[in-house]
């Protein structure tokens with residue numbers, strides 16, 4: 001009885017302190033550290049030009065000043081990148097950080113990965129993949145589903161709360177689709193064992209669609225991803241609009257996985273935010289996408305990745321499609337659909353192999369770099385706070401010896417990475433120690 005009362009009053013105090021979590025007792029914040037970066041060349045992807053001998057002043061997590069004659073305050077830490085090209089961080093607009101299928105034991109069939117690897121294991125893999133992406137200069141990643149039971153949300157929270165280093169994550173939660181998602185399960189596995197969930201969230205009726213969107217919002221998604229046409233029943237224009245309306249209540253946009261011409265037509269007519277995969281995107285669809293401003297996350301796979309062969313014909317279609325999209329002025333993002341392991345490459349190095357189709361499509365380097373930066377910030381909806389190297393923006397920037405405007409291959413030699421004003425990689429070596437904390441230093445309320 002007494003013990004119970006004590007427990008009740010303890011619970012009351014805990015609840016009260018949760019409600020009143022006002023930060024009382026916290027020390028007054030120390031003045032933010034100032035870092036001055038000497039940039040020999042500063043790439044401005046918006047203008048497609050290089051400025052020389054610039055100084056970037058970073059205060060705390062943000063950029064304070066940029067220019068050729070910025071005064072360096074006494075006591076500022078100076079980082080000398082005068083022999084390098086400094087540019088804003090890269091964006092990968094379609095990845096699956098909590099999925100890595102492999103040649104052994106699953107013969108690159110992700111069905112088996114899903115059965116064999118727990119969400120907990122996949123969340124840890126995601127943490128590692130995120131670090132690998134950041135090391136290659138990707139400061140923002142859109143993580144578009146197939147992440148078990150919300151490992152993508154856990155990854156985003158861990159990075160935002162300050163547990164681990166990683167890119168800014170824009171995650172979709174579970175992919176919403178008609179019955180079965182992208183799986184083709186047996187009746188036993190689907191009906192008796194519910195095997196489709198949590199890799200996909202079945203939503204066939206209007207009520208189910210609304211609930212599915214709400215579930216993803218509740219469990220930490222920042223964008224909604226649907227299978228538009230993974231099954232013959234697919235989604236109609238009205239159903240896609242229903243998803244969009246429900247997502248919009250939470251301020252979210254919708255990406256559609258599209259693999260058929262009819263699916264593409266429906267998604268574009270509905271005015272969807274972005275379309276993933278390029279297989280169904282014809283010249284006519286590209287013209288409609290350009291007209292409506294629908295983002296294209298084409299996920300163009302290059303040839304030559306060990307274990308992931310692309311036939312010459314398929315690659316030609318990929319390159320021709322990308323070229324056609326460019327010529328039609330479709331808004332383009334850089335996207336890979338990376339969800340597998342190629343031996344000898346980090347997830348970041350793997351993603352940078354995907355610049356090849358852009359080179360082969362004859363797209364000017366300046367425009368590919370725009371897709372990898374400016375357009376990436378827009379499709380991720382960070383363009384007013386994160387991305388551009390401008391005063392007031394979060395200090396996310398990278399540097400490399402070469403000049404990617406002359407040769408995109410320079411992107412494969414990123415030597416320096418700063419995220420939120422903290423140095424993550426310097427002289428080609430990761431220095432993540434400053435990112436690791438034994439608690440949610442940025443706040444447990446970040447969900």
Ligand SMILES: [Zn+2]
Pocket residue numbers: 094095096144276337
């Ligand atoms: Zn994908």
